Amino acid sequence: MREENDFVNVGDINQYLYCPRRFYYICYYNTIEMNFYLKDGQLKHENQSRRGNWIRELYLKSKKLKLHGKIDVLESKNIKSGFIITPIERKRGTSYYNNDEIQLAAYCMLLEDYLDEPVKLGYIYLFGTNERYAITITDWHREKVIETVENIRTMHLESIPGFADNPNKCKKCSTSQYCLPLETKILEGG
C-alpha cells in the first residue's frame, strides 16, 4: 500500500475512476505531463470569476471517510431555518460522467461530515455549456466513493491495473506515452 494513502484526495477518486492504470502511473512513477486537456482545465479553473453568495476554497479532511480535499466553490442559500451550503464542481467540456458525479459525492460526504448534517445535493458546472446541473447524491454514489477510496488505499506498486475500459480515453490521456496501450497490445498479439 502507498504510505501516503492513509488519506485519499478527492481529486484522485476521479483520476482513478477515469483509468486506474493512469492513476497508478501518476502515483508511482510521477509521470504526469501537461497536455492540452489538462492545461485547458487548469486555466478554466484559474479564470473563474467570483460572484455573490459563493464561498471559495474550503479544505476539509475526514478521519471517518479517510478523505481530504478542497472544494473549489460552495454556494450558500438562506432558508427559513438557517442556510444551505452546496458544493459545486466545475468541469471543462460539454458533458459530465459518472466519475464526475462520484467526485462531487465525495465532496458532499466530506461536507456533511464537517457540518454534521446531510448534504444530498451538489452541482456540476460545465464551462462548455455555461450551465450547471443538479446532482442528487444517492446511495449508489456513496457506495462508489467508499469502494474507490478503499481501492486507492490498497494499491500496490507490484500490481499494475489493466488498460482503460474504453480505448477512447487513451486519446486524451496524459500518461499514454508511458502506458503505451497500442504498442503493448501489438507486442502481446492483441
Ligand code: SF4
Ligand atoms: S493510455 Fe489508456 S490505458 Fe493507458 S493509462 Fe492512459 S487511459 Fe489508461
